[in-house]
Amino acid sequence: MPSFFSKRDLHFNLYELLKVEQLTSYDYFQDHDRQSFDMVLDAAEQIANKMLHPLLTEMDRKEPQLMDGTIRVHEGMKAITKRFGEDGWINATFSYDEGGQQLPVTVQNAAAFIFQAANYSASVYPFLTTGAANLIRSFGSKELIEQYTPLMYSGRWQGTMALTEPNAGSSLSDISTAAEPTSEEGVYKITGQKIFISCGDHDACENIVHLLLAKIKGGPAGTKGISLFVVPKKRITENGHTNNGVTTAGVYHKMGYKGAPIAHLMFGSDETCLGYLVGEPHKGLTYMFQMMNEARVGVGMNATAIGTAAYYASLAYAKERPQGRPITAKDPTQPQTLIVHHADVKRMLLFQKSVVEGALSLLLQCGLWADLAHVTEGEAKERAELLLDLLTPVAKSYPSEMCCQTTSAAVQILGGAGYTTDFPVEQYYREARIHPIHEGTTGIHGLDLLGRKLTLHGGKGLQYLMEEIKNTIAEAKQSDQPQLLDLAARLEGALERVQTVTTSLLNLAKQDKELFLADATLYLDFFGIVTIAWQWLKQAIQAQKGLMMTNSEENRNFYQGKVATANYFFDYELVKISSLALRLTSHTKGTVEMQPDWF
Amino acid sequence: MPSFFSKRDLHFNLYELLKVEQLTSYDYFQDHDRQSFDMVLDAAEQIANKMLHPLLTEMDRKEPQLMDGTIRVHEGMKAITKRFGEDGWINATFSYDEGGQQLPVTVQNAAAFIFQAANYSASVYPFLTTGAANLIRSFGSKELIEQYTPLMYSGRWQGTMALTEPNAGSSLSDISTAAEPTSEEGVYKITGQKIFISCGDHDACENIVHLLLAKIKGGPAGTKGISLFVVPKKRITENGHTNNGVTTAGVYHKMGYKGAPIAHLMFGSDETCLGYLVGEPHKGLTYMFQMMNEARVGVGMNATAIGTAAYYASLAYAKERPQGRPITAKDPTQPQTLIVHHADVKRMLLFQKSVVEGALSLLLQCGLWADLAHVTEGEAKERAELLLDLLTPVAKSYPSEMCCQTTSAAVQILGGAGYTTDFPVEQYYREARIHPIHEGTTGIHGLDLLGRKLTLHGGKGLQYLMEEIKNTIAEAKQSDQPQLLDLAARLEGALERVQTVTTSLLNLAKQDKELFLADATLYLDFFGIVTIAWQWLKQAIQAQKGLMMTNSEENRNFYQGKVATANYFFDYELVKISSLALRLTSHTKGTVEMQPDWF
Incomplete structure (x- = not known):
């Protein structure tokens, strides 16, 4: 069985990029330490390996059926649901008073990511219960809380x-x-x-x-x-x-x-x-937005997890499958080469890796902002809240849209085999397609970002984000690594483009609101690419530090992979903003003026 | 039942764009006229409506099974296969001597497109028989021809x-x-x-x-x-x-x-x-390339047909489904608007229309080149052959890759409903995904175009293509339509970019062959977009002529739709070449130098 996620990458995110142990200096998280976080991830991995992943294919083939008024799901779900409840996964982030473990959301999300990568459908059940219980405890009466939440936490x-x-x-x-x-x-x-x-x-x-x-x-x-x-x-x-x-x-x-x-x-x-x-x-919609916002980041994580599982499935295949020969050594009497050596296959693998690891680091960063919003006060709290709020449409939609493409690349690497049900990638391709639809379509999130979030609170969320990105650029510029200086300069150029495009659109908003929002989906795409490029610069900085400090070959490979993937993202993905910027600043009215009868 | 193709668009292609009646001036086609061509399309439509489309969903749900050593397919295929044989569809383009009808390939392909849009799986059976019989008649002995082809033509x-x-x-x-x-x-x-x-x-x-x-x-x-x-x-x-x-x-x-x-x-x-x-x-591979080249253009047509069916399914839904309100009139006490009025939905519809109608016109143009290669001599024959040869990778891959995206847009327009099996779009999404794989993966076609076809015969194919495109630009420039002048100028700019990028890559070929071909897939994408933009300029020129000559509202709508879609393609799709050109001329070695252990 090829692995379906990388624990090394989760550790890189939690401990090297986000330094999540620092949360334990806050009272709420004081009982935790790196060891307890590691144990959470190990426990998640064990359940994922033993209970969730083995049912991945079977749950796809034996779909739920409505019989005698009740929907019958795969019989394995009973044990899974019970286990999620008994082991405390549903209320892990809640307070001790509520039977929870006061676990940081960041760590809980990393654990959930393992479940999702193992078996997306099965992972949804406890996640929904957590969100629903969270609404009751946040806004419900004492009586509702007492009547409902304990049985929800238990998984029953x-x-x-x-x-x-x-x-x-x-x-x-x-x-x-x-x-x-x-x-x-x-x-x-x-x-x-x-x-x-x-x-x-x-x-x-x-x-x-x-x-x-x-x-x-x-x-x-x-x-x-x-x-x-x-x-x-x-x-x-x-x-x-x-x-x-x-x-x-x-x-x-x-x-x-x-x-x-x-x-x-x-x-x-x-x-x-x-x-x-x-x-x-x-006030129901305001309350529901708490669950919806959690669910939106959750959907981004789901998409990323499916994309990650597809990436590892296609990587395992590429490292085992001989086919063809190097471009420069075509002698048919020589044995074939593994397809992982073909540049086009490496391109499709790097594409997947750059999207899913770029998205994962943004999503775990969102978890950290949620934790900081919970335990800090004043400007720190406001910063965390506004960054999370601004980037929720990106965290939901970028992975949702892109993992339709990355799972497609996984299918392509397997070729004809990828189109058959003998391999899991076709299932990943089908599963990925729900995410641009549920929890607000991509179109809705485009409107949310461009039409609402950018200018909310006087544009303070955007201001905070620009500060964060500029800090990362400044950090890269302090290094003497030519690669980091190059990436920093390119991200700086991209930020100027964000400025130009955003100003151009916000000016248009005053004249023609419909035209202003007509390409909001493309603006979301544009904004998302730059956000993920920022995440990759952060990862590249950290990987360069890692390279200087490690002697292990495994770590060197890991960090070299990070640097190479950051470069890939800038070379192949960040360049896409040129075309998007052209489109977003031209303000032609083709879609607005299109008449239904002309289709 | 929403329609799954547009006969009006087929007529536009055959009679207005390609002027296919002109073929009847050649001896081989002399017995045909527009009326006989129309009859072919009408007959195809009838079979598609009565026999093929009704089984679309059922053939998806009752898959073929291997029983007692034989694969059992849907029972309806017996009647369909028989009908294809009896009505002469399998050998329609072959000579009278062979029992054929000497039908132009262009018209036969237009009819096949109707079958494919109705039920892709069912359309494959006769198509494969035609290709196989064509190999036997082209290269086989008299005995093989006599023994095998009549029973193949009959569908038995x-x-x-x-x-x-x-x-x-x-x-x-x-x-x-x-x-x-x-x-x-x-x-x-x-x-x-x-x-x-x-x-x-x-x-x-x-x-x-x-x-x-x-x-x-x-x-x-x-x-x-x-x-x-x-x-x-x-x-x-x-x-x-x-x-x-x-x-x-x-x-x-x-x-x-x-x-x-x-x-x-x-x-x-x-x-x-x-x-x-x-x-x-x-000499088998050389022979087989005849069937493979036919099949490659055929696969492009299959992808386009599926994309077309998905486009019409999503269009029908968008014109029926009320949801939300105009951006500028959000009063919740007013009734909801049909989603076809939302700019983002129109964008997704225009995207589909621009891809599938752009691809269809290229594919029918390929059919015409095949006919001209058959009936002309000298330079005319060479031109037709080399253009067809050069553009085969584009005709196969552009629709194959893009119709994965257009069927995705169709799913998105239907939202949650699109993800369920209650509507056909999810099936179209699944069916479209085979095309970038079979008959040569997109990667193979990228290598074929950049590594072979561009420079084959001293680059004469490319030279002919550039002449064709420049002729179209010149025709647009002769008009006094500002829209056509604008599109012509933009296509001219794109051609310069093709020149720059191609020269840059061919220079690289001398230094580093692996790097030269590393992004061949992206070059194919780049080249494909410009080719389809050319097709759209042709369509826009013809539509402007049509607009001046018609008084019927239906025709006006049709031609306005063509002009609007040409504009859409240039505004949203052609702009993508900017980013691709950046990538293709930067020559960084990220994919070539990536090491398998770094993934």
Whole structure:
């Protein structure tokens, strides 16, 4: 079995790049140290190897089925769900008071990445429960917290986020699920339906707890009238549990991501369905954004994990498969060479490595910002929060879009074999394709970045990011390494381009708002490439330091690989901003003026 | 059912762009006229609508299975195969003497495109038989022609191309299937195995005729020792037919393209397997290139057809699905707008339209060159042959690579629905992915273009292409349309870039051959974009003429769409050459110098 991730790279990120041990100087994390972090990763690796990865293919082939009103998932999920609960993975980052381990989000995310790379579908179940429980503990009443969260932490109850409706996919202001007050305060009658609910129903748990958006009758129109409810499949009564009028209308059959059940649910269609208000009325969307933002970074991580698994699968193949001969030594009487020696194959491997390792370091950096936002105060807290907020669309969309391409490169390296079900890369290719869609399509994130985040808080998030990048450039310039000086100069040029393009677009915003946002998706792409180039410069700086300090051949190879991949990213990926900048500053109106009848 | 292709666009290509009726001035095509061409397309449309498209989804879900030594395909294929034979589709372009209709390849390809867009898998069966029969009639003995081709034309016997082996995928010089002479002249004993053989075995025909590459024992090493054989599954005897020692070892299970059976075959492993030499010994690869070149243009057409079907599926959805509101009118009390009005959705539709219609016009142009090469002499013939030869890697690879992206855009337009099996776009996405792999991977075609075709015949092919493009630019410049003048100027700039980049690379070839070819795939991409931009300038010129001559609203919409899409291609796609040119002229050695241990 080829490995599906690199623990060495996770260690590089946590300890060399992010220096995550420094978090232990804060009270909340004081009981941890590098050893405890290592143990977390080792434990994750063990579960991934023993429980998750062995079911990867099988869960793809035996998809969930709706039978007698319940979705039946792969039987292996029962043991996996139990294990995630028992070992404390669901609430690991929460406080000791809540039964958690006060683990940094950065480390938890690194562990989750291992699960995701092993078996993306299986990794989704606990992740959703964590997010849902986190919403209840953040905004719910003491009673809701006590009733729901312990059973969710234990893995016995599944959490979900129930947002999307048939007539309101990307447009949440149009949801029509209704909540009608009952005589009991905080308790509402829910009617409506939700679609595309991940883990919305299944038989590997005892109950499902939906964190559901609905409109309280008589509330304001649009997003301002949305409230958040806890809607369990079985509601708690004095005598135990009773059905709560949540009906599973269907399970979706999908191109990939088949091991996780995606449900179509009806609320209150047959029996009464009760929902329990979380926090105040009409503030539901604000609350939900906590879970959505976590989920968005999570989706970026999912995409990166799938891309990483595909990279290692194609690398293993390239190192084993003889085919063809060197360009300069074509003698057919000589044995064939391994394909890993062909420049075009190395290009496809470097492409994958540069994207997935570049994305991973950004995503773990996002985890660190989440931790810092939690334990710091004042400007440090604000900086961490605004950087995380600004870069969430990038952290979600860059890996989501690019890992469709990297998994495609993995398929290409295997050739005809890659297109067959004899190898896992075709599954990775299918699974990767969900990520540009769920948790906000790439188009939505483009609008979020260009239309909102750039100028939010007076543009302070962008200002902080520019400072961070300039600090990295300054650090590179202090070295005497010609390669680092070269990369620093190129990133500096790219930053000037970001400035030019952004100014050009923000000026346009005043004249023509539709045209300003028409290419927001391409702006997101542009901005994402520069962000990942920054991550690669950070990695290259650290790798050069590593090279000077190590004598081990394994470490030398690792660091040389980092430097070479940073160069690759600048040579092949960063150059793409030239064309994007041309497009983004030309302001032609082709898409805006296109008429439906002309298609 | 949304339509899956545009007959209007086929007519535009055949009659307005290519003026294919002019072929009827040549003797070979003299019995045809526009009316007979129209009838061919109408007949194809009828079969596509009634027989092929209805089985699209079902053939994906009920994949071929190997049972009792034979691959069982969807039962509907029997009627389809029969119909293709009876209606003369397999040998339509061949001479009257051969039972054909002397139909221009251009028109035949347009009809095949309709079949492919309706149901790619089903369209493959007759296409392979045509190619195999064409090899026999071109290079085989009179006896072989008489014995095999009539039953192939009738659809009763399936033809294949049997090249790939377990240890020789892209590297044909390494095939090891052996041919040992028997006492009978031209008859050889075949032993070996072949993998990935499309339609290599199935139960919707009476016999399978493999056009197989093997090495005659004692022949030269490498590609110079390859010979071509007819190897039937059942060989012809005095009393009828007998098994010929061809065993089906397996059928591949694949990500898509599931309706066509891809076989792993053993020759001569149990019983004697006889092969009949086609043409002279050791010339097999040269012969096979006739079928491979046809198949390569065919693969480009397949990719384009799938991309076209996905485009129309996503267009139909975009015109029906209300979601969200205009950027400048967000009032949630107002009804939602159709997503076709969102600039980002229009961008994704224009992207698809620009790629698939740009590729289609190049592919039909290739068909016309094939026809002209057939019926003309002297320089006209040479021009047609060299242009077709030069652009075959582009015609194969540009649509193959890009339709992975366009079908992805189709999925994205449908959002979550696009990821489910409730809509056909996820199938199109899976089916598109085979094309960058089979009939030579994109990497192989990059090497073919940059390392061979550019400089072949003293660079005459490239010279002819430049003349053609410059003629188009000159025609645009003669108009008084500012849009055409603008596009012409931009294409002129792009041509200068092709010149600069090509010169830079060819100079490098003298110093460092490995580095010269290291980014050949990117050069192919670069060259392909400029080629398609040329096709779009041709289309825009013709559309502007059309706009001046028509009063019908439908025609106006059609031509406006063409002009808008040409602009889109130049604004969003042609700009990509800036970044590619930067990469292709920098000559850094990152991929060449990358070491396997650094990954």
